Amino acid sequence: MQVTIKVFRYNPEKDKKPGYKTYKLDAIETDRVLDLLEKVKGYQDGTLSFRRSCAHGICGSDAMRINGFNRLACKTLVRDTGAKITVEPILGLKVIKDLIVDMEPFFENFRSVMPYFVNDEPEPAQERYQSPAERERFDDTTKCILCACCTTSYPSFWANDKYLGPAAIVTAHRFIFDSRDRAAAERLKILNDVFGIHRCHTIFNCTLACPREIQVTKAIGEVKMALVTGKLD
C-alpha cells in the first residue's frame, strides 16, 4: 500500500520557523512507523533527524506524537495508523531538531526523586530476602523505560516543565513500595514539597500513553494515598 507521512521539520541552523514536509512511500501493514522514517531518511531526505536504537519498544528513544498521540515509533505499526500518518515531536520540551527534543528537563525531574535504592543497614553476605508478594507490590513500575510518553501527554507539564510529571512519580513509586528500601519518607517529602502530585487530575492521559502498559494513574494514586495516610500498603 502507499502511505503518506507528514513529518514535523525544524532545523534551527536553516529554518526561521518550523514546518511540515510530506513524503509518500510504499509500506506494508506490519511496517513500524520507525521503518518508514528510516526509509524516508535513506532515500528521500537524509537530513531528517530522530532518535532510535532498539527498534522494539525497550530503550525509550523514539517517543513521538503519531497522529496526535504519544507513541513509540518502533511500536506503532502501519496497521494501527492507517495510510495517513502525521509525526511530530512530543510536546512540552524544546525542539532541538526535527523530532529530537531536549530531554534534560525530563531527566532532571527524574533525578530529583532520589531514583535509586537506599538501604544503609549492614549488607548480608547473600541476598536480602523479599517474598514474591513483596516483590510483586512494585512490579508494574519497574517496567518504566523513561520514554516520556506519559509526562509529555500532560497539560500541566506543557505549562511548566518544573511540574514533576507522571514518569518521575512512577520511578518514586518503584522505590517507595520496595520492601527493602528505606527512603520512602524522604521521597514522599520531595513529592509533597516540589510542584508535587496534587496537580494530578486523574484524567488517565498518561496511562493511555504508556507503551509499557504501566498503570500510571494507579501508581500515582497509591503514592498520593501514602502521602495522605503515611502508610505504605
Next chain:
Amino acid sequence: MKTHQFEVIVVGAGGAGLMAGLYASKTAKTAVISKLYPTRSHTGTAQGGIGAALASEEEDHPEWHTFDSVKGSDYLGDQDAIEFMCEEAIPAIYELEHMGLPFDRTPDGKISQRPFGGHTNNITGKPVRRACHAADRTGHMILQTLYQQCIKNNVTFYDEFQVVDLLMVNPQTTGVSGATAGVVAIELASGEMHVFHAKAVIFATGGHGRIWEITSNAYSFTGDGPAITMRRGLPLEDMEFFQFHPTGIYKLGILITEGVRGEGGILINGQGERFMEKYAPTVKDLASRDVISRAIYLEIREGRGVNGQNYVYLDVRPESVNKYAALDGRKNLDGTPFVVTGEQILAKLPDIVDFCRVYLGVDPLTQPMPIQPTAHYAMGGIPTNMYGEAIKDEKNSLVPGLYAAGEVACVSVHGANRLGTNSLVDLVVFGKYAGLRAAEFAKGASYQPLPPDPAEFAHAQFDQFLTSDGTENAFDIAREMKKVMFDDMGIFRSGKGMQNALKKVRELQARFKHVRVADSGKIFNMELINAWELGNLLDLAEVTTVSAIARTESRGGHSREDYPDRDDKKWLKHTMAYLRPNGKIDLKYKPVVITKYEPKVRTY
C-alpha cells in the same frame, strides 16, 4: 574544539560501562561518555537472565558453571578466565541485589533461578536452574539499577557524545601501538569535536550485529569501539565467531529469549515434530545456541520449515508445554509433575507475549510463534586479559592505559559460542575489574602528551562524507552488506560462499568512498554519524570474513560445510587480526589457555 581532562574515560554506558564507571569513580576522576542516553543502551533489551551458581533451589557449583561455559565455548574459551568469571558471578549477583535490583523471588524469598541453554547439572547432564531473572526484562533491570547507582554516586556523564577516535602515543608507527592518551568525541547536539585527555580509557561500546540482515541488535550496535582500535593498529580477536540466536521473530529478528524454552517451550517443525530430539537427545530444546540454530537451518533446508517457508515454530502454549514436560518426565523441585497455566507463562514472560502481539499479531498463549535464527552476539572483539586490560599482540603484552569490557571485549570467556546468561555476567564482572584496574593505573601514571592536532584523524574520516562525489547511497550499501553477510557468513559457511562475501564487502567498501551526506548542518547530524557507523560495520565485516576464511574447521559459531569437524590439532587457537597501515588484514594466532578441561567431543 574543547579539551577536557579526566584520569579515566569510560566509553559506553551499558552494563559494562556503568559498572566500570561506578568502580573507577571511587578513586579516580572519571567520566562516562555515551552516544546514547545511558538507559537507551542495549543491555536494557536483555531478557532471560544472568547466570551464577547460587544454588538457590537446587544443587549447583561454580565448577559446573565453568565446565558448561568451557564446553559451550567449544573449548576455545580461556579456562582461567572462565573459572574466574564463574566464581566472581556469585558475589556479583549479590552485589546487584544489594544495589536494589528487583530479581524475581522463590517462595522463601531468595533470588529465583530458571534453566537456560547449555547450563547443566554436571552429574546428571540435565538442565539446572542457574539463570537469575527479573521476568523477561533482566537486562532492563540491570541497566536501570546500575544507572541509578551512578546517579546516587554522582558519576560524571557526557550523554549523546559519540567517540570517534582513540588517541595514543606512536599509534601505528611500528605496527604496535603505544600508550593511551585519550579519545576524540563529537557532541551530537552541537556537532563540535571534543578532546578527552585521559590516563586510561575503557571501551565498553557493545557489539556489531548490524552487519547482518536478520538481527536482534539495536541500530546503535555498529562496532564503533573495535573499528576505532583496529584503525589504531590494535588487533581484534576471534572475529569469525558470531552467535546466531535460534529464536528471532520471523523476518524482524526481534529476540525471543531462551527463557521461553527454560520455561518449557519447544521447537516444532513444519511437520509438527519436536526436532531437537534428533540433534540433542539429552537436553533437547535447551542445547547450546549454535547447535539449535544449525538444527533449525537444516530443518528448513530439508523442506521441513512451516509451510515450506524459512521458519519453524516456538511453542509455549500451556497445553504443548505440559504435553512435552510429561513426556520428558519433567518434575518440579518438590517432585510433583511440572504443569503450567497460561497465567503463569504471562507472568514469567510478559514482554515476549507483548512483542508477539504487537509485531506478529500472534498470541503465544494460544498460537505458536514463527521464528528463525537471528544474528545476536559478538564473541570476538578487543582482546583483553581477565582484568579488562587490553592486549596488543600474541604474547599478551598490554597497551598501557587501555581497557575493554562487555560485548566489545574478547577475554575470551565465550570462545567460539557464548552460553546464554553469560554476557550479563561478563558485563558486571569484567566491567568492575576494568574499572578497578584503570583507576589503579591512573593513580600511578601521568598524562601522555596529546598530539599537536588531536582531532586530525577524526576530521579526515568525517570530511570525506561532505566532499565525495555522492554517486552512491549509504542505505543501498548497508542493505547489500547485510544480505551477503547473512547469506554467506551466517550459520553455515563454505570457502566459496565466504570468498563471495569478501569480494562483495570489498566492493562495497570501494563504493562507500562515494557516499556523500546531504545534511551539512552541525546539530544532530545523524546522517553524517550513521555514515561513519556504516564504515565501521563494513570494516568489521571484512575482518570477520578474512578471519573466517582462514579457519579451516568448524567450531561453535563458525560452522563450515567444507570443513565440518573441529580440528584441535591445527585450530585450538585464537585468531588475532591486525589492520596494517597499507590496508591489508594480517592474521596471527595465540594459544588457548587450558587448565583443567581437555577438549572433548561436544554433545548435548
